Amino acid sequence: MPYSTHHKVTSRKRILQSAIELFSRQGFEKVSIGQIMKLAKMTHGAFYAHFASKEALYHASVRETLEGSRAARLVKGPLSMQHLTDLVANCWNLQALERKRQPGPETVLFNEIGNENTEIRALFEASYSRLRKMLETRLVALSRLKRLPFEPDRELIAEKSRAILASLVGAVAIAKSLPGELEQERQHILSAAQSNILQLLGVNEGELESVAGETKLDR
Numbered sequence: 001m002p003y004s005t006h007h008k009v010t011s012r013k014r015i016l017q018s019a020i021e022l023f024s025r026q027g028f029e030k031v032s033i034g035q036i037m038k039l040a041k042m043t044h045g046a047f048y049a050h051f052a053s054k055e056a057l058y059h060a061s062v063r064e065t066l067e068g069s070r071a072a073r074l075v076k077g078p079l080s081m082q083h084l085t086d087l088v089a090n091c092w093n094l095q096a097l098e099r100k101r102q103p104g105p106e107t108v109l110f111n112e113i114g115n116e117n118t119e120i121r122a123l124f125e126a127s128y129s130r131l132r133k134m135l136e137t138r139l140v141a142l143s144r145l146k147r148l149p150f151e152p153d154r155e156l157i158a159e160k161s162r163a164i165l166a167s168l169v170g171a172v173a174i175a176k177s178l179p180g181e182l183e184q185e186r187q188h189i190l191s192a193a194q195s196n197i198l199q200l201l202g203v204n205e206g207e208l209e210s211v212a213g214e215t216k217l218d219r
Helices: 005-026 033-039 044-049 054-068 070-076 081-091 094-098 105-110 118-144 154-177 180-200 205-210
Strands: none
Touching (some): 005 033, 005 044, 005 054, 033 044, 033 054
16 A cells, blocks of 8 residues: 555655754764664665655755754844844754754754765855855844944955854864863853854944843744
8 A cells, every 4th residue: 555645744754854863963974874764763765765865865954954943043033133143152052953953054064064075065065155145144234223333345244254154163163072071161162152253243242231132033
């Protein structure tokens, strides 16, 4: 008897969620189809009824995390400095991944830095560009609203966005390499990155406190 449409959709979702968890923890190269199907509690042979290849599954995993991430919701939310700092403080928070909550695109893509697989490189580059564009859009809008101490100059803001992403990636690279028992040190590293980013934006702690009453991003 052929499987129902509902069964196929449910099975595909189980594979996808298992893949997101494993890819975000170990990266594309270190994860096998067999591991994914074992975590999904399905047979290895069932994989190809839903995905043509591991690359196709990875592509779907990235798309899923991009669409459901805090970063995606941030773009749609009201303009505020609090939303911008939430991106720094929460979107890249390692604890969310370790509690097995759905990771953001940054946790999936982080492991692929330097990956030589053509398809994976293309996905990484496209996702990086999307994240940078999102940051630039927010910075331009906040600058026009006089929430930031600089003019909405496209070249200036593009450079600040690159610096923000570089700071975040560097912080995550170091923090993620430390063992779980050094959680306090990892959080210090991420907090230092946040402070550095606020300085890049010209926002001091006093100014940040002044916007603390603004509507926060729903977590």
